[in-house]
Amino acid sequence: MQKQESQGRKDTLLIRVAGLCVSLPLTDKQMVSFCQGYLVSPDETPDIVLQVTEQQLQAEHECSGVKDRHALFLACLYRNLCAVLPKYDAFMLHAAVVMVDGVAYAFSAKSGTGKSTHMRLWRRALGPRVIPINGDKPILRFQNGTLYAYGTPWAGKEHFQSNSHAPLNGLCFLDRGTNNRIRTLEKTEALRRTMHQIYRMPDAQMMKKQLVLIDRMLNCCALWHMQCDISEQAALLAYETMRETRDVAESV
Incomplete structure (x- = not known):
C-alpha cells in the first residue's frame, strides 16, 4: 500500500495503531495526552492521513448530542480511520479484548451489557x-494469514487499553444471565x-x-455465546472453555 505524505507536520501527530502509521491533526494538548503510548517519530511517513471537517463535527453532534468539541x-477521527481500514485488511469491532499468555480473546455485546465488567473479572480471576x-x-487485522487484535487509544469510558496486540483465539458474544453457560455458536448466528x-x-x-x-x-476464530453473571466463576468458565479452542492461524 502506497504511503501518503503528511502536510504541515508541525500541526500533526503521528501514531502507530494496528501496525499502521497514522497522521492526526494536532488540535490541542489533549490530543497529545490522548495518544500517549502510541506516538512515533515525526520523521516517519504516514500510511494514513486523517482530517476532520466542520460538517463532520456538526453531524456527530446532532447524532450523539455530545457538546464537547474534543x-x-x-x-x-475514529470514524474516518475505520472508513479506510479495510484497505489494510483491518476493521474495527465493538468489543472488549484481553490478552492472556500471549493470546487474545474478544467479547462483544450490546452497549451496557457488561463487556468492561467481564474484562475486570478476568483480571481479578487470572491476575x-x-x-x-x-x-x-x-482493531482486528489480518497479517500473514493470522488475525490479530490491536489496542488503540479509543477505548471507551473506562479507557482500558494498551499498545499491544496478539493473535485472536476466540470471539464470544455476551448476554446477561443468572446462571453461567457457554456454548459454541454457529457462523450464521455469529454473523x-x-x-x-x-x-x-x-x-x-x-x-x-x-x-x-x-x-x-x-x-x-472459535465462536461462542455466553450467558453470565458478574462473578469470577463466569470469567474462569469463559477462559477455561475458550483457551481449548483451535489454532488461531487461518486455514487457507
Missing part, C-alpha cells in the same frame, strides 16, 4: 497474566450478531471489503 473530534488490549473499540458491532461503511466498496474480512474472521 470528544466530538476524537469520535470523528497479572491478563493484559487489556482494548475495552471498547479494538448476525457481528453486523450490529461494526462500523457501517459509507462507501460501498469498503463495506464489501469489510464483509469479506468479517467472513474470514468467522472462519478462523
